[in-house]
Structures are given as structure tokens and as C-alpha cells.
């Protein structure tokens with residue numbers, strides 16, 4: 001039986017509660033599809049600071065490096081907010097992504113038909129649901145380019161940040177996005193600002209070149225300002241969107257918002273191999289931690305992405321996604337996605353309901 005090494009990083013706040021539900025789902029689906037797991041739990045974030053003085057201990061990074069996949073809850077909380085930047089829980093997140101060489105962030109934004117009233121968009125725009133995957137370049141561009149300040153003669157200080165991409169950086173993220181599109185509806189939108197930026201013109205040239213290797217994927221290009229508009233105007237036109245670090249930062253948040261439910265959205269960070277880091281997009285929600293109120297679905301759907309992208313087990317991924325859909329269709333909700341006055345269940349019960357659906361094979 002194939003055995004995958006998975007490092008689990010529960011983190012802080014609601015992290016441990018949602019992770020324990022997700023791990024149970026992972027074990028059950030593994031059993032059903034003939035694979036097992038060697039699970040190691042490590043510290044990251046505030047709990048790591050309390051135990052070792054740093055947000056990302058060497059031991060955590062080493063264990064993650066030797067894994068097939070990493071499952072992360074969330075980190076952070078008020079207790080650690082006054083520490084200097086490099087010692088805060090969030091520094092652990094940046095450290096682990098760069099330490100594992102993860103250069104692509106995949107964020108699906110899905111509106112399930114059962115939850116379409118949660119979207120801030122009008123029902124005639126949402127229609128029968130939305131299913132977009134934003135692929136964001138994670139380690140290049142303006143967030144990592146040269147920056148600085150200088151004095152001008154008569155206009156005070158000047159400050160600059162540089163957007164810089166190499167052909168190699170664009171090529172690897174483009175390939176990853178084309179591959180993701182092949183696993184979906186085979187449509188890729190590359191978002192840039194090629195009417196103004198030289199870095200975007202190089203981006204577009206490289207994407208067009210890579211497209212020759214993917215004749216089955218329909219490629220189009222969109223300027224970022226138009227993409228921001230089209231996401232709320234006609235979201236159903238998008239399948240996979242690939243873009244730079246900064247444009248992706250903004251557009252992936254916009255795409256998340258139109259789904260209306262932060263507790264539902266998973267993410268994957270990938271590199272050139274199959275090792276990936278899987279985590280919900282939300283934070284550690286200290287306001288509801290320890291109350292069995294957190295929605296575990298984003299983390300459970302992150303496990304589905306793990307099966308798809310790190311283990312190459314599409315059927316197992318679909319099993320989880322279908323089970324989540326069935327549970328929602330049957331009207332079960334956690335507090336964050338319940339309509340006013342509607343009944344809701346806790347974290348553990350939602351996890352149990354999803355496992356029950358998986359067992360039933362729905």
C-alpha cells in the first residue's frame with residue numbers, strides 16, 4: 001500500500017480544531033482509495049514562538065522538506081502581535097513557503113449553488129454558481145524586486161519598488177497554470193498590464209510561447225483593470241487565471257470575496273515537484289477559537305487539493321468535494337454560512353457529516 005508522508009501544522013487559534021477534522025477526512029479517503037499516511041505534527045506560528053522562541057523552528061522546516069505534503073491550519077493571534085516583524089507568527093508562513101521553494105499559489109473561488117445567497121453579487125450574475133482558480137506567482141515581482149528611497153533636489157524624498165520577472169520565472173508559473181487548466185475546463189486567462197509595463201510584455205510573450213505546448217487549453221489575455229471588472233461583471237467567463245504576485249494578491253482576494261464565505265475556501269502552494277503546502281485562506285479566528293464554532297470546510301477542501309496536486313489522486317479529491325457539496329445541499333451549515341435564524345452545527349459535527357457522506361459514496 002502506498003504510504004504518503006504528511007506534516008501537519010495545526011498552528012494557533014481555530015487551527016487545531018479544523019485540522020483535526022481535516023486529518024480524519026484525509027485518513028478515511030486514503031483508506032477508501034488504498035493509501036496510508038505517516039503523519040508528523042510540528043509547530044508553526046505563535047505556538048512555535050511560545051515553545052522555541054521562533055515562528056518557524058528548523059525542525060519544522062526539515063520535517064516539511066522530507067514530506068510528500070504539508071497541511072497547515074492557521075497562525076497568529078493578539079498575544080504575539082507586538083513582537084518585531086521577523087519574530088511574528090506570519091514570518092513563519094513566509095519562511096515555510098520560501099524554505100520549501102513554493103512559487104505558485106492556487107486559490108479556487110467557488111460558490112456552491114446551495115450557498116449562492118451568501119455572495120454579494122446579484123443572483124442573475126451568480127447564476128448556477130462560480131468556479132474560478134487563481135494561480136498567483138508567489139516569489140517574484142514587485143514584492144521581491146529592488147526598492148529604496150532617495151532625496152530629490154526640490155521635491156522631497158522619492159521612493160521606488162521594482163517589478164522584475166525573468167523568462168524562467170514566468171515560464172514555470174505559466175506551465176503550472178496550463179497544467180491546472182488541463183485538470184479543469186481547459187481555459188486559461190493570463191492577466192497582465194502589457195499596454196503599460198515592460199515586465200508584462202515579457203510575461204505575455206513567455207505565456208504565448210508556453211501555450212504552444214498546450215494546444216488543448218484555450219488561452220486569452222486580459223489587462224488587470226479589466227480583469228478586476230470582469231470578475232464581478234461576468235465571473236462565469238473564468239476558469240483558471242494566472243498572474244503576477246501583486247496582481248494575484250489583489251485579484252485572489254476579490255475572487256474570494258465574491259463567494260461570500262471565507263470559511264469555505266482552500267488553497268495550495270506548489271513548487272516544481274509534487275510537494276505542496278495546503279491551507280485554508282482564512283486566519284486563526286481567535287474570536288471563535290476553542291468554541292467548536294469554526295467552519296472546517298476550507299481545511300477539508302485543502303485536503304482535496306492535496307490529493308489532486310501532491311498525490312495525483314483525482315478520484316479521491318472529487319470524493320471529498322462531492323461530499324462537501326452533498327452536505328451543503330442537505331442544508332447543513334456551520335454558524336458562519338447559516339442564514340439568520342437558520343440552524344447550524346459545530347466544527348466536529350460538520351466534519352462528521354462530511355465523513356458520513358464520503359462513507360456513503362455521495
Ligand code: NAD
Nearest residue numbers: 074075076077263281282283284285286287288294295336
Ligand atoms: P481571520 O480570517 O482569522 O478572521 C476573520 C473573520 O472571519 C473572523 O470573524 C473569524 O471568526 C471569521 N472566520 C475565519 N475563519 C473562519 C472559519 N473557518 N469559520 C468560521 N469563521 C471564520 O482574520 P483576522 O481576524 O484578520 O486575523 C486573525 C489572526 O489570523 C491574525 O493574527 C492574523 O494575522 C492571522 N491570519 C493568519 C493567516 C494564516 O495563517 N494563513 C491568514 C490571515 C490572517
